[in-house]
Amino acid sequence: MTTLGVNIDHIANVRQARKTVEPDPVQFAFLAELGGADSITVHLREDRRHIQDRDVFLLKETIKTKLNLEMAATEEMLKIAKKLIPDYVTLVPEKREEVTTEGGLDVKSNVQYLKNFVENLKKSNIEVSAFIDPVGEQINCSKEIGFTFIELHTGKYAELTGQGQYEELQKIIESAHLANDLGLVVNAGHGLNYNNVEKIAAINNMNELNIGHSIVARALAVGLEKSVREMKSLIKLN
Ligand code: PXP
Numbered sequence: 001m002t003t004l005g006v007n008i009d010h011i012a013n014v015r016q017a018r019k020t021v022e023p024d025p026v027q028f029a030f031l032a033e034l035g036g037a038d039s040i041t042v043h044l045r046e047d048r049r050h051i052q053d054r055d056v057f058l059l060k061e062t063i064k065t066k067l068n069l070e071m072a073a074t075e076e077m078l079k080i081a082k083k084l085i086p087d088y089v090t091l092v093p094e095k096r097e098e099v100t101t102e103g104g105l106d107v108k109s110n111v112q113y114l115k116n117f118v119e120n121l122k123k124s125n126i127e128v129s130a131f132i133d134p135v136g137e138q139i140n141c142s143k144e145i146g147f148t149f150i151e152l153h154t155g156k157y158a159e160l161t162g163q164g165q166y167e168e169l170q171k172i173i174e175s176a177h178l179a180n181d182l183g184l185v186v187n188a189g190h191g192l193n194y195n196n197v198e199k200i201a202a203i204n205n206m207n208e209l210n211i212g213h214s215i216v217a218r219a220l221a222v223g224l225e226k227s228v229r230e231m232k233s234l235i236k237l238n
Pocket residue numbers: 007009043070090092100101131151188189190191192210211212213214
């Protein structure tokens with residue numbers, strides 16, 4: 001069965017827009033779990049643009065499912081992960097100027113560095129995943145490095161339509177099969193939404209999908225009317 005990891009970075013985005021205390025991603029992780037989330041994903045970025053250190057340590061104490069910490073493969077993040085001990089770390093590429101993660105991690109060009117990095121995390125009993133493009137060489141290198149999981153980047157699939165999307169889907173399916181044959185556990189994510197998720201969820205042995213933006217956007221759509229109604233009723237009291 002494919003499980004759902006809910007990425008709550010966007011809750012923190014709204015909070016950080018005002019540099020205030022609400023909405024609190026820790027509180028919303030609880031709601032995501034009530035809705036059936038199988039794990040909670042947060043990306044602690046070097047620039048701390050959304051998720052903060054306080055969030056990850058509180059989540060570790062409060063969530064009842066699993067904590068997936070997305071992070072860059074840097075010394076600073078390694079120290080934090082080894083202190084936090086999340087259930088999983090997913091290594092992602094990170095550029096300060098990007099709006100969101102733009103592509104997979106190039107594991108092929110960093111085999112030795114990543115081998116040491118992954119080994120170090122595993123010593124602390126943290127399982128490690130690599131967020132990579134659906135490309136055979138990247139999958140083979142992920143196996144060589146010692147990752148337990150890969151997360152296939154579905155961003156391109158999500159952006160394309162028609163024949164282009166179909167071809168990208170075939171690449172993702174082939175990549176998932178190759179990874180399974182190598183003994184890697186396969187996750188996928190980025191850009192998945194209520195229209196495009198089913199074909200990805202239907203891939204054989206797909207372990208977990210990590211989804212954030214579309215779920216938070218939908219939460220606003222289904223919740224805004226109620227929140228306005230509540231405010232209106234308070235105003236009417238006076
Ligand atoms: N997986 C990874 C590695 C990501 O970086 C992101 C975005 O933070 C996601 C999944 C979720 O993508 P989206 O917000 O588009 O659902």
